[in-house]
Amino acid sequence: xxxxxxxxxxxxxxxxxxxxxxxxxxxxxxxxxxxxxxxxxxxxxxxxxxxxxxxxxxxxxxxxxxxxxxxxxxxxxxxxxxxxxxxxxxxxxxxxxxxxxxxxxxxxxxxxxxxxxxxxxxxxxxxxxxxxxxxxxxxxxxxxxxxxxxxxxxxxxxxxxxxxxxxxxxxxxxxxxxxxxxxxxxxxxxxxxxxxxxxxxxxxxxxxxxxxxxxxxxxxxxxxxxxxxxxxxxxxxxxxxxxxxxxxxxxxxxxxxxxx
Numbered sequence: 001x002x003x004x005x006x007x008x009x010x011x012x013x014x015x016x017x018x019x020x021x022x023x024x025x026x027x028x029x030x031x032x033x034x035x036x037x038x039x040x041x042x043x044x045x046x047x048x049x050x051x052x053x054x055x056x057x058x059x060x061x062x063x064x065x066x067x068x069x070x071x072x073x074x075x076x077x078x079x080x081x082x083x084x085x086x087x088x089x090x091x092x093x094x095x096x097x098x099x100x101x102x103x104x105x106x107x108x109x110x111x112x113x114x115x116x117x118x119x120x121x122x123x124x125x126x127x128x129x130x131x132x133x134x135x136x137x138x139x140x141x142x143x144x145x146x147x148x149x150x151x152x153x154x155x156x157x158x159x160x161x162x163x164x165x166x167x168x169x170x171x172x173x174x175x176x177x178x179x180x181x182x183x184x185x186x187x188x189x190x191x192x193x194x195x196x197x198x199x200x201x202x203x204x205x206x207x208x209x210x211x212x213x214x215x216x217x218x219x220x221x222x223x224x225x226x227x228x229x230x231x232x233x234x235x236x237x238x239x240x241x242x243x244x245x246x247x248x249x250x251x252x253x254x255x256x257x258x259x260x
Contacts, residue, residue: 003094003101004122008129013049013136017098023049024140027057028064032237037260038066040231041175041222043201045254046077046130046215050245052180052254058236059256060137063174067142070174072105074148074167076160076218077130077178084153087163088121089113095147097132099139105146111166112150117159124151130178130215138176145174152217157206160221161228168227177222179215181253187242194238194253201257202233222259231259 009015014023031054042059045052063070079088089109094101112118125131131149138145148167152160164175181194197212206224208216222228236256242248 002092003096004090004092004125006097006132007127008132009098012129012133015098020098020136021140024136027053028061028141031057031061033061036062036234036258038062039174039258039260041177041228041259043177043179043219043255043257044134045180045256046133046178047180047241047252047254049133051241051252052244054244055237055239055254055256056137059258060141062258063141069171070142071145071172072108072148072169073138073145073174073176074108074150075131075134075176075178076150076152076221078215078217079124079128079151079153080130080214081127082121082124084121084124084151086117086119086153086155087160088124088151088153089118090122090125090149091120092122095132095135095149097135097139099136102135102139102147105148108148108167112148112163115163115166117155118163125149134176134178152221155217157217157220157224160217161225164222164225165227175222177215177218179213179219181213181255182211183214183252184250187240187248187251190240190251190253194240194255198235198238198255202235204229204233228259234258234260
């Protein structure tokens, strides 16, 4: 299978290309801005666009001034749909969204597969949403880029960090960690829990677990990696599904961070 087709277009985000592009462009335009350094890495939520898209746009807006130089994007997220021991890369050559195909960076995937904890699993990627929902933002924000999509399963933070360090590159490479925060707590409990998780991320702590963030593995890996541990961390915002498009009895938390 040379191209992985879109799996969640029409459910997590718009499946009409024109509507999707206009919606992403609008979110980027109205996203909160200010004085920010150019990011080397981003931590962004991955829920449906109506839930976490506006917060994700705050992070992706930071790419616009440096969009021309970014040529490779490494996206790491949690494996929701299949058990993964270690880290899973796909065997495909491109990922498709309604906005077109995103080519995979073959050299980057080879570098990743050079690490013993990385294996190939198209099954893990087939229905996974956490990377796919990021792609329309990247397709609108960046004129051209190749993708290294990696799903993190049961894997020690140091081993995740080793893969991130191997793919670190220079200014041409952006690292994106795809993660939501707490899941299905009531509004007030979730907010208290999530703000503590945000504090840990800003402090560079690497002890998040799955109750704190579904992408705890990739986040911990970034923060304990040789390169990532040296970055300054900036909090771009927090909300949960009770603030956007859901009820407040069972919410999912979202945080966005820039590391530079």
